[in-house]
Amino acid sequence: MLDALAHSLRAHPDRPAVLGTTRAGAVRVKTTRGDLAGLADRYAAALHARGIARGGTVGVAVRPGPRALAVMLAVHRLGARVAVLDPGAGPDVLRARLALARPDVVLADATAQAVAGWARPLAHRARLALPDLAELGPVATVGPRTPGCAASLDTGARAGTLPRPVDEDGDAVIVFTSGTTARPRAVVHTRSSLAAGMTAVTGLVGPTAGRPVLGGTFFVLVPSLASGAPVALPARSPRVLARQMSRLRPQATYLTPPQLRSALAAGARFTGRAWTGSAPASADLLTRVKQAGAEEAWGVYALTELFPAAAVEQADKAAFTGRGDLVGAPLPGVTAKTDASGELLLCGPAVRDRCLGEEPDPWVATGDRAHLDGGRIVLEGRCKDMVLRKAENIYPGLYEPALHVPGVELALLVGVPAGDGDERLVAVVQPRPDTDRESLRASLAGPLERMGSARPDAVLLADVPLSGRSRKPDRGATARLAAARLTDGDRG
CATH class of the missing domain: 3.30.300.30 (ANL, C-terminal domain)
Known part of the structure; x- marks a missing residue:
């Protein structure tokens, strides 16, 4: 999917890729497809010049948007892997995660460095938020640099210095989930599992070229752009988001349940199909979304280890009268079963390869109790709850x-x-x-x-x-x- 996206960006360089929105709700082109492809090439050349190659690790603390996507495309081209870092996790957690992932370089925008407390240690060589930087790898700034930030990533390297794209399977991304500060837990997806997940999203959402999609997650950005659909990042303010949706009239909207509730409270009207996940979504919430104009309203059951796993439309969820939370039938290629204790187990081509430091395992223990109702997954709650x-x-x-x-x-x-x-x-x-x-x-x-x-x-x-x-x-x-x-x- 990332290879297809890299190719399609160059096929229509003048078409919009990422759309911005003013506070008044006006839509503007933030990045064209050619801009995004060029930025990815410059990042790839700069990382290649720093010695990043197949098997390397690049830590990324960049807000969702064109730069984050360009970094992902660049790292993918080189055959390295991305370690996704959350700068708001706190210095102790961040220290433990960096020590586990051992990135060769950390790419961070100015906001992430300010949140993480990197700026002062870098400026004064003090160990305030991180251990010895030389021990964990250097930090480079992407995007505008503010005083106190790390030196900017040198993107002056000529595109001609780019190596041929890596076309082999291997680790693609490390995503940190639960786990203690002493023992962080890191999910590793390969290039093939990542591609399978994004292919599943494409089949589920079916974005069409030329019509905008509203959503900010990586699994929305890549399939939409690869299909030729421009993407708009959701505004943070509920009122601005409501105006954005009115002006944009997206073919598909992906918002988390809290975002949906805030948008509805601000009087948002929906068009096309709406999708939600990352947190439980009740039948009542999906019903309200359809009442606000959506043609369909879908709840997506997904995990860091497997995205997406199942989906259910509002009509089916509202009609379900059994006990538990109906999250839908497993998506194509996903197999679901329960163990002797009732915990839901999942496997499929989009399942993570392993957790960092552990052996590969084709089955994901979800931590959710569940039962199968006519092949559909019905959750009964978290085992630990x-x-x-x-x-x-x-x-x-x-x-x-x-x-x-x-x-x-x-x-x-x-x-x-x-x-x-x-x-x-x-x-x-x-x-x-x-x-x-x-x-x-x-x-x-x-x-x-x-x-x-x-x-x-x-x-x-x-x-x-x-x-x-x-x-x-x-x-x-x-x-x-x-x-x-x-x-x-x-x-x-």
Whole structure:
């Protein structure tokens, strides 16, 4: 897919690749396809001049957009691999991840260096946020350089110095997931698994040439651009995003559930098909997206280890009446099964090769409990989220979908220590801003009654804490919130 993209960019160099948006919502061409191809060539020449070749590792801390994509194309051409770095992870976590990946060079934009605290150590040769830079590899700035940043990547090397593109399989990207500071966990995708994942996205979304796509993830950018569709990065402000969608009228929109909720609250109208993932999406949220104009609204079940794995359209999700969260049928090539404990296992051509420092494994243990319903995957909750109450194992994911009645934005079931070794089960329900709370409690009565022995001990109406780049519901923080509210005498 990356090879196809590199070729297609040169075939139509004057066509738009990445679209920008003003605060008023006006659409402008930010980067043409020729601009993107030229930038990728300059990065490849500069990295080649620094000795980056097949088997090398390039750390990347660059905001999503044309530069990040050009870096990925450049590294791919050289046969090296990208280690994706999150500058906001904190110095200790970043130190551990860099020590594991051992990049030959780190490419970072000025914003990433400021967030990570790299600027001061580089300027003053102090060890404030990172260990010895010589030990971990040099840092180079891509994009505009501000005072205190590392020296800019020298892109003055002539394109003629570029080697022939590497056309062999090998490691393509390292993505860090969970794991402690002492033992970070890094998922390794090969060029073939990455290509399989992007091919699956292309088959799922089916972008057509010339019509814009709205989305900011790598798995949206590459298939869309390879298909000839320009891509617009979503505005951060919900109001600007709503205006952007009105002006752009995209054929497809990919936003995370928090972005969808914010856009809907700002009055956004959808066109074409809408997709969401990275965090749970309720049937009610997908329904609201369709009511706001989308022809179809899809929830995508994906993991860092396998993107995408399954997908479900709003109509099928809303019609599902069983317990658990229907996330759809496995996509072509994906095989799903459960082990003896009920954990979902997945395999397929887009599965990661291995975790860094471990042996390859064709199966991904998802950490999700699940069952198969007519071949469709139904999640029952995270294995680690089980609540033990009165010697009964309660899996929140089985019951949380039922709490998403009209007027509910988010809902979690969490365990709160009861002081006697047992746990209390608490439902924390976040109402939509325009919802009458008494009416909402009345609407919840039926679903709560149908929970049987899993009925919560208390129902609290409160905002559910979010965390991480994807703004996922934070169960730990939600449990602490519930414990504090109950201690203060709030019985829901």
